[in-house]
Amino acid sequence: MLxxxxxxxxxxxxxxxxxRSCSSFRPPNGAGIAVRSGxxxxxxxxxxxxxxxxxxxxxxxxxxxxxKDDLLALAATTRRGFSxxxxxxxxAKKIVNDLAKYCPSDEPAAAYFAKGDxxxxxxxxATLAGKWTLAYTDAPDITSLEGAGPFPTTAKLGRIGxxxxxxxxxxxxxxxxPDWAASLPFGGGESSRVLQKVVCEGAxxxxxxxxxxxxxxxxxxxxxxxxxxxxxxSLLDGPAAFLESNPLELRGPLTAPFGKFEILYLDDGMRxxxxxxxxxxxxxxxxxxxx
Numbered sequence: 001m002l003x004x005x006x007x008x009x010x011x012x013x014x015x016x017x018x019x020r021s022c023s024s025f026r027p028p029n030g031a032g033i034a035v036r037s038g039x040x041x042x043x044x045x046x047x048x049x050x051x052x053x054x055x056x057x058x059x060x061x062x063x064x065x066x067x068k069d070d071l072l073a074l075a076a077t078t079r080r081g082f083s084x085x086x087x088x089x090x091x092a093k094k095i096v097n098d099l100a101k102y103c104p105s106d107e108p109a110a111a112y113f114a115k116g117d118x119x120x121x122x123x124x125x126a127t128l129a130g131k132w133t134l135a136y137t138d139a140p141d142i143t144s145l146e147g148a149g150p151f152p153t154t155a156k157l158g159r160i161g162x163x164x165x166x167x168x169x170x171x172x173x174x175x176x177x178p179d180w181a182a183s184l185p186f187g188g189g190e191s192s193r194v195l196q197k198v199v200c201e202g203a204x205x206x207x208x209x210x211x212x213x214x215x216x217x218x219x220x221x222x223x224x225x226x227x228x229x230x231x232x233x234s235l236l237d238g239p240a241a242f243l244e245s246n247p248l249e250l251r252g253p254l255t256a257p258f259g260k261f262e263i264l265y266l267d268d269g270m271r272x273x274x275x276x277x278x279x280x281x282x283x284x285x286x287x288x289x290x291x
Contacts, residue, residue, distance in 0.1 A: 060267065064102035068270055071095045071282060075136035080160075082143045089138050096272055096280055100264040108266035109204035109212050111166050126267045128212075131291065132283035134160040139279035145173070154178065158193060161291060162283060169214065170197040172291050177238070192225035192240035195291055199251075200258050214258040218251040 060068075074092055078084035084092070104126065107113075111128040137143065146157045158174030175194040197220040202212045223243030264280075265272040271283045 059104065061102055064099060067095055067099040067102070071099065072135060072284075075282060078136070080134060080143075081136045081138050082146050084138065084143075092136060092138065093280065096264060096282070099272065103265045103267075105263075105266045107206070107209035108263035108271075109209050111164065112202040112204040112212050113206060113209075114203075128263065128266065128271065129164050129166055130285060131289050132162045132164065132271055133286050133290070134162075134281060135284050136282040137280060139275065139277075139281065142281075155194070159290060163197070163291065164202070167201050167203065168217070169200045169202045169212070170220070171200070172197050174291070177240070192238055193223065194240050194243055195220075195222045195224075197221075201255070210263045211260055212263070213260045216256045216258040218249065220247070220249050222247040 071092065074088065074095070075081065078088050078092075081089070081092070108126070108128060134142075142160065155175040156178045158176045159172075160174070161172040163170040163172060173196045175196065177192050199217045199220060200214040201217055202214055204212050221243050223240035223245075225238060225240035225244055260276050261273040261281075262276075263271065263273055269285050273281050273283075275281070
């Protein structure tokens with residue numbers, strides 16, 4: 001259980017993070033949020049490996065395979081798009097638009113159709129459902145996170161992902177201990193991390209099978225740090241250890257529209273979306289799930 005003072009501090013922290021959340025889908029102000037405790041999940045080691053099923057890879061046109069390789073290479077050289085120049089972003093946009101022509105799925109948003117609306121599509125080759133890791137984006141509210149974040153000097157940006165478990169969609173950000181604090185005897189270990197999840201509900205229709213509408217539900221915060229330690233943690237042990245012992249789940253009686261995204265491309269290993277603001281996000285499934 002959280003003491004009254006700790007609860008106040010953590011709730012204020014969570015509220016600030018929610019307001020600064022980098023989902024590219026800005027929520028309106030005023031949604032009521034209440035706090036209740038829950039159990040969180042630990043993150044794992046950073047990996048850049050992409051998991052793609054052989055059957056899907058074999059069915060793709062050679063041009064699509066080459067475009068995917070080009071896009072991932074550009075993502076690597078621009079550090080997920082965080083250091084992309086204007087010409088890099090234009091190149092990525094062209095690759096994305098070309099790759100969209102080879103999308104193997106006619107209804108990529110089917111996982112978020114109303115229950116029973118996709119009963120005749122049980123043999124789909126790919127699904128939006130699952131855990132995805134960001135490989136590239138040009139969305140400024142994401143690329144501006146590095147060296148910024150909700151609290152600029154207290155956390156280092158790690159991986160960014162999305163957990164699609166119909167009907168929910170969770171936008172996940174990993175915050176790690178900053179380099180300057182590595183030698184400090186408090187504040188958590190080298191591998192400590194906090195997972196921030198902005199929780200939304202997704203909905204799609206057969207009439208518009210590439211678009212997913214989002215509704216904001218709340219926020220989750222969890223940590224991973226204490227490796228074998230027993231007993232409860234305090235804020236002096238660092239935010240990761242504290243949130244590992246006291247994970248938070250914030251929900252309110254009210255929900256709020258949170259924008260939408262269009263799925264331009266989907267196969268078993270890659271997903272490309274465009275927000276209603278016109279920004280792109282390229283996500284991949286990984287062999288090693290980290291959240």
